[in-house]
Amino acid sequence: MNFTYYPVYDVLKKSKFRASFHLKEYDQQYIKEKGMDVMTRHAYDFIVQRLKYKLINDGKQTPMKGHPVFIAMHACACCCRGCLHKWHHIDSNMVLEEEQINTIVSILINWIVLELECI
DSSP states (O other): OOOOOOTHHHHHHTOTTGGGOOOOHHHHHHHHHHOHHHHHHHHHHHHHHHTSSOOTTTTSSSOSSSSHHHHHHHHTTOSSHHHHHHHHOOOTTSOOOHHHHHHHHHHHHHHHHHHHHHO
16 A cells, blocks of 8 residues: 555644544554455445435444544544535535545545554
8 A cells, every 4th residue: 555645634633633533552453453455445335334425414423433444534534524524625415426435545544554653
């Protein structure tokens, strides 16, 4: 995987809430056991299931714990359509296109890599 540092990371670091998310030891262990290819597939699946379309429960569809990708989704403001609009300027009423999904997945996976390197 090629690493990309996205400028949005600098903006997110300034948010006390977004900057409060970090991978716990059990998250790190899960990543080591499953590998980054599995994390990438999970991230893609979660984005398609939870964010491709605007849901009735927007803002409540992503748990705050339970999977490393969920942590990344909150840290990167990719947890709901409202956050995607506010932080990434993606229209919350349109269906996400494949390119947008892939960019979001890349943002999440690269954040996980950054987290693992900082530990």
